[in-house]
Amino acid sequence: MKHPAARLWLALLGTLALSACQDKPAPQQDIRPVRYVIAGGSAAPSGDSYAGEIRPRHETQLAFRVAGKVVAKLVNSGEHVKKGQPLARLDPGDYQLDLAAKQAQLAAAESDLAQQQLNLKRYRELLAKAFISQAQVDAQQNGVAAARAKVDQARAGLASSRNQTDYTTLAADADGVVSQMQAEPGMVVAAGQPVAKLSQDGAREVAIQVPENALEQVRRAGGFQISLWKGGAPLPGALRELAADADPATRTYPARIALSGDSHALQLGMTANVRIPGHAVGQALSLPLTAVLDLQGKHYVWLIDPRSLRVSRKPVSVGTVDNDSIAIADGVRPGDKVVTAGVHLLREQQRVKLLAQ
CATH class of the missing domain: 2.40.50.100 (RNA polymerase II/Efflux pump adaptor protein, barrel-sandwich hybrid domain)
Structure with a gap:
C-alpha cells in the first residue's frame, strides 16, 4: 500500500501536466483584410466597344x-x-530698340539717296557745258543706284524689325x-x-485607342454609334483617322471618329462610348483592373464565399479594357463578391476579412 503523501504527489503532477496541455496556444489563422466589389450584370458589347472623349477637329499648339x-x-x-x-x-523693349535703329538706318539711306540724285543732276548740267566727262556722269549714276539699293535694304530690315516687335x-x-x-x-x-x-470651333470628333487585334475590324467598319455618358440619343460617326504606329506607352493605335450632324454643342472632354453597330452584344461584367490576376498568360479573379469568408481562384475570360476597368466575358456571375486589392498576396481557401466598400 502506497503512502498517502505519494498518492497526493502523483495527483498533483497529473493536474500540472493537464494544465500545461490546456494552456498551449492554438495556432492562429492568417486572416487577411481585403477590399471587394459585387459583380453586376450589364448589357455591353464584347470586343466592339471603345471608350473615348470628345475632341475638336483642329487643335493648335500656340x-x-x-x-x-x-x-x-x-x-x-x-x-x-x-x-x-x-x-x-x-517684354518688347529690346525689339523696340531694334525697330528704332532700323528706322534711323532707313532715314540715313533715304538722305544719302537724295544727295546722290542731286549730285547726278548737277553732273548732267556740267556735262551739257562740257565741263566734265561722260565717265564721271556714269559713275554718279552708279552711286545713285547703290544708294537706292541701300534704301531698299533698310526698308526690308525695318519691316522685319516691325514684324519681330509684333510677334x-x-x-x-x-x-x-x-x-x-x-x-x-x-x-x-x-x-x-x-x-x-x-x-478651334467647328466639328467635334471622338478620340479612341484601338488594340492591335481590332485594327481590321475598325478599319472595315461602315459606321459607328457614339453614346455619351451624360445621356441622350446615340450619334452616328465615321472613321476619319487611324494611326499607322502604336502609341509607345499604351501600345494601342490612336483613332479619330468624326461625328455626323450637329456636334457643336458637345463640350470638350466629354466621355463617350464608341460601338460598331451590327455585332453581337453579350452579357459582360465590368470589374476594376486591380481585380484581375495575370499568371502565365491566363487571367484569374479571387471569389469570396459569403458564408465561410474563404477565397477561391477562378479563371476568367476578359474583354475590352478601359482606363481603370476591364470587361469579364466569362467566369464571374452577377452577385459574386470579387477581391479588388492584394490579389497577388492571397492563397487558395484563405480566410479573409471584408473591408467597407
Missing part, C-alpha cells in the same frame, strides 16, 4: 515666334477667344477655346516653345 520674357497673361484656360485676340505678351504679342489663329494656357508673367520662353493650346 507659341511665340520670338524669345523673351512674358509680361502679361491676357486669357485663362477655358476662355473662348476670337481670331486675332491677344492671349499673352512678351511679342501672341494672338489666336482662329475662333475657339483656350484649352491650355501655360504662359505666366515672369516666364522666359524660347521662340517656338508651346505656351497655349487652342481648340
Whole structure:
C-alpha cells in the first residue's frame, strides 16, 4: 500500500501536466483584410466597344515666334477667344530698340539717296557745258543706284524689325477655346516653345485607342454609334483617322471618329462610348483592373464565399479594357463578391476579412 503523501504527489503532477496541455496556444489563422466589389450584370458589347472623349477637329499648339520674357497673361484656360485676340505678351523693349535703329538706318539711306540724285543732276548740267566727262556722269549714276539699293535694304530690315516687335504679342489663329494656357508673367520662353493650346470651333470628333487585334475590324467598319455618358440619343460617326504606329506607352493605335450632324454643342472632354453597330452584344461584367490576376498568360479573379469568408481562384475570360476597368466575358456571375486589392498576396481557401466598400 502506497503512502498517502505519494498518492497526493502523483495527483498533483497529473493536474500540472493537464494544465500545461490546456494552456498551449492554438495556432492562429492568417486572416487577411481585403477590399471587394459585387459583380453586376450589364448589357455591353464584347470586343466592339471603345471608350473615348470628345475632341475638336483642329487643335493648335500656340507659341511665340520670338524669345523673351512674358509680361502679361491676357486669357485663362477655358476662355473662348476670337481670331486675332491677344492671349499673352512678351517684354518688347529690346525689339523696340531694334525697330528704332532700323528706322534711323532707313532715314540715313533715304538722305544719302537724295544727295546722290542731286549730285547726278548737277553732273548732267556740267556735262551739257562740257565741263566734265561722260565717265564721271556714269559713275554718279552708279552711286545713285547703290544708294537706292541701300534704301531698299533698310526698308526690308525695318519691316522685319516691325514684324519681330509684333510677334511679342501672341494672338489666336482662329475662333475657339483656350484649352491650355501655360504662359505666366515672369516666364522666359524660347521662340517656338508651346505656351497655349487652342481648340478651334467647328466639328467635334471622338478620340479612341484601338488594340492591335481590332485594327481590321475598325478599319472595315461602315459606321459607328457614339453614346455619351451624360445621356441622350446615340450619334452616328465615321472613321476619319487611324494611326499607322502604336502609341509607345499604351501600345494601342490612336483613332479619330468624326461625328455626323450637329456636334457643336458637345463640350470638350466629354466621355463617350464608341460601338460598331451590327455585332453581337453579350452579357459582360465590368470589374476594376486591380481585380484581375495575370499568371502565365491566363487571367484569374479571387471569389469570396459569403458564408465561410474563404477565397477561391477562378479563371476568367476578359474583354475590352478601359482606363481603370476591364470587361469579364466569362467566369464571374452577377452577385459574386470579387477581391479588388492584394490579389497577388492571397492563397487558395484563405480566410479573409471584408473591408467597407
